[in-house]
Each structure stands twice: as C-alpha cells, then as structure tokens.
Amino acid sequence: MNFISDAAVTNLRLAIDTPDAGSRYIVHELLGRGGMGAVYRAVDSVLGRDVALKALSIDADSPDIATRLTREARVLAHLEHPGIVAVHDAGILDDGRPFYVMRLVRGKRLDEYATSARSGDLLRAFLRVCEAVSYAHARDVIHRDLTPSNVMMGEFGEVLVLDWGVAKIAGESPLTPATVSRANDVTTADGTVVGTPGFMAPEQAMGRAADVDARADVFGLGAILGFLAESSGEPIPRPLAAIITRATAPDASSRYTTADSLANDVRHWLDGRPIVAYRERAVERVARLYRRNKALVLLLLAYAIVRVTILLWRGV
Amino acid sequence: MRNSRAAIAFRPYLGAVRGFPDTRISVVAALSSDDVPERARATETVIAAYRTPVIAVLERRWNMQPADAEDMAHDFFAHALDREWLARYDPAKGRFRVFLRTCLLGFASTAHEAATRQKRGGGITHVSIDDANAVAADDESTSIFDREWIRSVLSIALSALEQECLERGRGAAWRAFVAYDVEGADGARPTYEAIAHAEEIPLTQVTNYLNSTRRRFREHVLTTLRDLTASDAEYRDEVRALLGPRAL
Numbered sequence: 073m074n075f076i077s078d079a080a081v082t083n084l085r086l087a088i089d090t091p092d093a094g095s096r097y098i099v100h101e102l103l104g105r106g107g108m109g110a111v112y113r114a115v116d117s118v119l120g121r122d123v124a125l126k127a128l129s130i131d132a133d134s135p136d137i138a139t140r141l142t143r144e145a146r147v148l149a150h151l152e153h154p155g156i157v158a159v160h161d162a163g164i165l166d167d168g169r170p171f172y173v174m175r176l177v178r179g180k181r182l183d184e185y186a187t188s189a190r191s192g193d194l195l196r197a198f199l200r201v202c203e204a205v206s207y208a209h210a211r212d213v214i215h216r217d218l219t220p221s222n223v224m225m226g227e228f229g230e231v232l233v234l235d236w237g238v239a240k241i242a243g244e245s246p247l248t249p250a251t252v253s254r255a256n257d258v259t260t261a262d263g264t265v266v267g268t269p270g271f272m273a274p275e276q277a278m279g280r281a282a283d284v285d286a287r288a289d290v291f292g293l294g295a296i297l298g299f300l301a302e303s304s305g306e307p308i309p310r311p312l313a314a315i316i317t318r319a320t321a322p323d324a325s326s327r328y329t330t331a332d333s334l335a336n337d338v339r340h341w342l343d344g345r346p347i348v349a350y351r352e353r354a355v356e357r358v359a360r361l362y363r364r365n366k367a368l369v370l371l372l373l374a375y376a377i378v379r380v381t382i383l384l385w386r387g388v
Numbered sequence: 389m390r391n392s393r394a395a396i397a398f399r400p401y402l403g404a405v406r407g408f409p410d411t412r413i414s415v416v417a418a419l420s421s422d423d424v425p426e427r428a429r430a431t432e433t434v435i436a437a438y439r440t441p442v443i444a445v446l447e448r449r450w451n452m453q454p455a456d457a458e459d460m461a462h463d464f465f466a467h468a469l470d471r472e473w474l475a476r477y478d479p480a481k482g483r484f485r486v487f488l489r490t491c492l493l494g495f496a497s498t499a500h501e502a503a504t505r506q507k508r509g510g511g512i513t514h515v516s517i518d519d520a521n522a523v524a525a526d527d528e529s530t531s532i533f534d535r536e537w538i539r540s541v542l543s544i545a546l547s548a549l550e551q552e553c554l555e556r557g558r559g560a561a562w563r564a565f566v567a568y569d570v571e572g573a574d575g576a577r578p579t580y581e582a583i584a585h586a587e588e589i590p591l592t593q594v595t596n597y598l599n600s601t602r603r604r605f606r607e608h609v610l611t612t613l614r615d616l617t618a619s620d621a622e623y624r625d626e627v628r629a630l631l632g633p634r635a636l
Binding site: 075076077079080081082083084085087088089090092095098129166 | 539542543546570572573599602605606631
C-alpha cells in the first residue's frame with residue numbers, strides 16, 4: 073500500500089473503532105459517542121430491522137467502564153417502561169469489547185428540542201421523564217445522571233430516558249445478579265463521583281455515595297425543569313420557580329421525596345390547582361381560580377349582570 | 389551531510405517485525421537490549437515506522453526539498469544511533485513518540501543553524517541529547533509529526549494486511565476493503581452491489597469480507613502500536629491518540 077490520503081486516514085481510524093458484531097448485526101454509521109462507548113446504527117439481519125448498537129470504545133482503558141456498559145445493559149433489560157429504551161440483545165465482540173443492542177430511536181435530545189418547543193410541550197415532556205424515573209425508583213434503580221442531553225424526544229412523541237450506565241441499584245433487588253452487584257459496589261463506593269455538574273445533587277457531587285437515594289434524581293429532575301423553564305427566555309412564574317427551588321434544595325430532606333410528588337406539583341400547576349411548594353397570596357389564589365374556572369366565572373358574572381339589570385328595570 | 393559511519397537500510401517494516409518471535413517484547417523495549425541482532429532489528433523497525441513523520445516535519449517545518457529532507461532524516465537516525473539516543477530512551481519520562489519528536493526538532497534546529505554558520509565559514513556542530521531536548525516543540529511541528537505518525541501506523545498495518553490477505557488467498561476481501569474503506573473514502577465510494585458485481589461474489593459476501601478485513605486491520609494496527617510502545621500505559625495512550633479527534 074502506498075500513500076494513503078487524509079480522507080482514507082480518517083475513514084480507517086473510524087473503521088478500527090467500528091464494532092464487528094458478527095453476521096447478525098451489520099454495523100453502519102456512528103450515531104454518537106459518549107464517555108463509555110459509541111452508538112452505531114445497525115441492521116439486525118435476522119429480524120430485518122434497524123437497531124442501535126452500543127459498544128465500548130476500543131481505547132477504553134478501564135475495566136470499570138466495560139463493567140458499567142455491561143451493567144447498563146442489564147439494568148435496562150430489567151426496566152420495561154415506555155420511557156426507557158428497550159434492550160434486545162447483549163454480548164461480547166470478538167475483540168473482547170462488550171456491546172448491547174437496543175431499540176433505535178430517531179429524534180432530538182431534550183436540550184436540542186427545548187430550543188424550539190413551546191413551554192407547555194416541554195413541561196408535558198418533563199412529566200413523562202418523571203414517570204420513567206419514578207418507575208425506575210420503584211424497581212430500586214436510581215439514574216444518577218439525569219440531564220437534558222440524556223433524554224431523547226422521539227419522532228412520534230416518545231420521551232425516553234437514556235444513559236443508565238452510572239445507575240445505582242439501591243438495597244437488595246431482584247434485578248441484581250452477582251455481576252451487577254459487584255459493579256454496583258465499584259461505582260457507588262464512597263468517594264466515587266459520577267454524574268454531570270449542574271445536574272448532580274450535592275451529596276452525589278461530594279462523593280457521599282451512601283447518601284444518594286431517589287432524592288438525588290429528584291435534584292436532577294429539578295435541574296432539568298429549571299433548564300426547560302429558562303430555555304423559553306421568559307420570566308419563570310413564581311410557583312414554577314418554587315417547584316424548581318424545592319426540587320433542587322441542597323439538603324436532600326428539603327426536596328420532594330419522590331419523582332411522583334415533583335411531577336404532581338408540576339401537573340397541578342399546569343391544571344391551575346394549588347401546589348405543595350408554593351403558598352400563594354389571596355390575590356394569586358383568586359387569579360388562579362379565575363384562570364382555572366374562567367368559563368364558569370364569566371357565566372356567573374353574566375348571570376349576575378342580567379339579574380341586576382332586571383331588578384333595576386323592575387325597580388324603575 | 390550523509391553520515392557514513394552508520395549504514396541504515398530503510399527496509400519495509402514488515403520484514404523487520406517478522407524477525408521477532410511471537411512472544412517478542414516491544415520494539416521500543418528492544419532498543420536497549422543487550423542482544424545485538426535484536427537491537428538492530430528493533431532499530432530498523434523504529435526507523436521504518438518513524439521515517440515518514442520525520443521527513444514530513446523536515447519538508448514542511450524547515451521548507452526542505454524532498455531529497456534534502458530524506459538526507460537529513462538519514463542523518464538524524466544515524467546521529468541518534470551513533471549517540472545511542474534511542475537506547476537511552478526512558479519510558480518513565482514519557483511516550484517514545486514524543487521523545488523522538490523532541491530529539492528530531494533539536495537535531496534539525498541545531499543542524500539548520502550549523503548549516504547557516506557553515507555558509508558563513510563556521511565549523512561543524514555536534515548535537516547532544518540535552519541540546520536536542522532543549523528545543524521546545526512548536527504546535528506546527530507537533531501537528532505535522534503526529535499526523536504523519538498516524539498515517540505511518542495505518543500504512544504499516546495496511547501493508548501487513550495486504551500481505552496477509554494475499555498469502556491466505558483472500559485477494560477479493562483485500563480488494564473490497566481497499567475499494568470501500570481506503571480509496572472509497574476520497575468520495576467515490578462504491579456500493580456493496582458494485583463490489584459484489586466486480587468481484588463476482590454474493591452481496592452478503594461483501595459484508596462478510598468488509599467486516600472480517602476491518603477486524604484484521606484493527607488487529608494489525610493494535611499490534612503495530614503494541615510494538616512501538618514500551619508499556620501498557622503508553623500503548624493505551626497511543627491507541628487513544630490514534631483514535632482521538634478524527635479531523636486531519
């Protein structure tokens with residue numbers, strides 16, 4: 073082989089990292105690259121459908137990362153929820169790298185989606201994220217890295233929570249086979265910091281792994297809510313700001329105790345109902361009741377005006 | 389400028405590597421071996437792998453003509469052997485690639501100054517390893533050297549792959565790989581169907597050929613990197629460097 077061009081060099085470097093997943097999965101283009109590995113579009117030649125294949129990067133030098141990827145596949149396989157991407161298969165490549173195959177979701181990340189979406193749509197998407205996280209909590213899984221870029225908005229309105237590679241499996245769980253438990257010990261050991269700055273609860277950022285529970289995810293959800301509220305560029309309504317403040321309280325005991333209770337407050341605010349996080353003034357209560365029952369108030373007002381008019385007319 | 393004391397043959401890398409047993413230590417580690425033939429083979433291998441990056445830096449950083457750059461590269465390696473620079477490489481102090489690049493920049497800089505002085509009537513200057521290390525690498529030289537090092541490693545792996553394919557009667561697989569992943573990268577990438585038609589093989593065989601050949605290519609690249617590094621940590625660093633930012 074003589075001189076190879078710059079384009080060929082670039083292509084060959086990609087070819088080196090592209091996983092060879094045997095005859096079943098034909099790997100095509102790179103979709104994205106993260107801390108643990110790279111995700112490719114692939115074709116499942118047996119079932120004849122497009123899938124996403126995530127494999128450890130060839131330059132990953134830590135056994136922990138390989139363990140995390142395998143563990144992520146196991147965690148995902150046990151979380152069957154419309155808001156969590158489904159895993160179809162997992163294994164080890166010929167070169168020793170772990171991989172797993174999941175549903176291919178086409179769409180935008182929540183941070184990209186937020187630049188053009190309406191605030192109501194964003195809040196409804198947020199509620200779907202809360203539902204997925206709440207389900208995971210019910211299965212004793214704490215995500216620990218909830219960020220807008222870890223949420224995918226599908227082309228058909230699906231909302232999927234991604235990147236469960238640093239998830240913590242709390243307590244004794246039926247979904248923790250031996251290998252998962254060992255990996256869990258590694259990544260939740262005191263002093264090990266996993267997560268994304270700005271979206272990470274203080275107890276997690278300080279490496280107090282034993283203190284990290286569902287409320288750490290509540291913090292992440294609150295930070296996502298803050299990101300979405302700010303993305304519109306408009307002033308954040310006081311009740312919504314209060315919800316964000318409560319969800320992201322530095323002290324875990326001051327936060328919502330569950331993702332559900334956070335979601336309920338957001339849902340109530342959207343519906344014009346009172347919320348837990350904010351004590352409204354009398355004027356605000358009247359304004360809220362008016363907004364929520366506008367048609368009824370206007371009807372009663374019209375009725376009152378008619379009655380008064382009749383009384384006045386009769387009086388004259 | 390040619391140094392007659394060290395006769396250096398720029399033989400193909402493969403020939404040099406083949407001289408090593410399967411359980412060989414890394415080529416870089418063998419540079420300081422007490423076994424003279426082993427040390428000679430290691431030197432030859434290192435020169436074959438780094439010759440292109442060295443020439444590229446001399447051509448582009450010092451604006452040398454290709455023939456002059458080749459002569460200077462020859463002198464650099466001869467000087468490095470003569471002064472036992474390669475044998476004195478200490479893995480604890482950094483990567484071999486960075487060490488060699490630093491040595492080159494020091495050598496070229498001093499040689500350039502000497503050549504300028506000679507034109508004015510000055511004498512010949514000998515370069516010590518300390519002089520060489522004293523020259524800081526500028527961004528341009530580093531970028532050229534590293535880019536060409538990547539190209540060199542990939543070229544070596546491609547040559548090994550080609551030879552292997554031809555020896556094992558996998559000419560069609562090699563041609564499919566070259567057509568799609570090497571020549572096709574420049575814009576005229578053939579479809580799988582076109583390759584299948586050209587090679588008169590089923591479409592599924594093209595996929596199999598490409599997958600298996602890419603796998604072997606990956607193994608040759610990693611083997612080359614393993615040879616050209618002195619420790620596991622350096623090996624991993626170099627794998628990362630090779631697979632890092634893709635833009636050239």
